[in-house]
Amino acid sequence: MRPIIEFCASNLGHGTEQLMNKLEQNLEYDVMEYGCLNNCGQCYLSPFAMVNGEIIEAESPLELEAAIDAKIKELEAWDNLEID
DSSP, X not given: OOOEEEEEGGGGGGTHHHHHHHHHTOTTSEEEEESOOXXXXXXXXXXXXXXXXXXXXXXXHHHHHHHHHHHHHHHHHHHHHHHO
16 A cells, blocks of 8 residues: 655645655655644644555655655555565
């Protein structure tokens, strides 16, 4: 299953726009931008995204990228367990 990565347009000021653009280049991901993800408190405080509906946050866009990668690997591991 392709991971769905969602970004809030209001959070792009935290530097997540470049990360979103980078992830959009990966054809194995569904990357979406919304005007609001209804996480205003989180959006105001730090860079974040949602991966398959789960909030992933970090102190910087670089750390957010690593956290998103880790979450996707975790999801892939679960998918492999279900197949076996």
